[in-house]
């Protein structure tokens with residue numbers, strides 16, 4: 253069978269991206285002792301459009317669902333955010349076999365996987381490329397994923413059913429009519445803190461919004477995710493793309509929308 257391929261260890265990133273050792277890095281351990289309830293935090297607001305998207309096994313590291321953010325954008329606002337943020341892509345981080353795969357952890361505990369929905373600040377910037385380097389450029393919603401009963405909305409199923417069709421690096425497939433709103437858990441409770449991309453170039457441009465309630469998927473769905481692999485120098489390797497360990501909070505405060 254395939255072995256779990258380890259991407260170049262995160263400890264090597266600092267040579268090319270010195271910001272890796274800066275004070276606004278992600279992911280972090282969401283420790284209850286460091287979180288503070290903030291009554292001023294608004295509920296997240298999504299204009300619930302079903303949008304077209306293209307599923308891609310990108311650079312053999314993960315799969316990415318890209319959304320057309322130029323015409324009929326899917327817009328997020330509210331929560332801790334000032335202004336409108338357009339959904340640009342969503343992707344996932346997972347483990348391998350028994351290894352848990354979430355990037356954020358909660359009081360030291362990891363989940364099986366973590367979904368990231370990446371949005372850029374369209375009130376201040378004109379593209380994702382321009383926003384990705386700005387301190388208020390991005391908002392990423394993180395949703396923990398655990399194995400349990402199959403995802404009730406079937407929205408995640410639309411994604412996992414297609415994964416066997418993009419098992420080779422660079423393969424793409426159209427997926428229209430996905431409603432990102434339905435990928436969010438029923439509870440609106442979230443943590444928020446100022447952080448960074450969790451993979452190079454590690455820009456400190458992300459307002460993180462991590463949902464407290466995990467989504468449940470079936471073992472089969474997790475297997476479909478974990479069986480994503482790519483051909484590297486003639487060898488089939490499975491992906492393990494999640495291994496940035498929690499980074500120092502360095503004095504940052506984590507706000508909670510719930511008591």
Ligand SMILES: CCc1c(F)c(F)c(S(N)(=O)=O)c(F)c1F
Pocket residue numbers: 368370384390392448449450451452453458
């Ligand atoms: C520049 C493309 C990109 C990533 F590669 C990425 F890993 C993340 S992450 N894991 O922090 O959500 C982003 F938000 C993102 F915009």
Ligand SMILES: [Zn+2]
Pocket residue numbers: 343344345368450
């Ligand atoms: Zn991510």
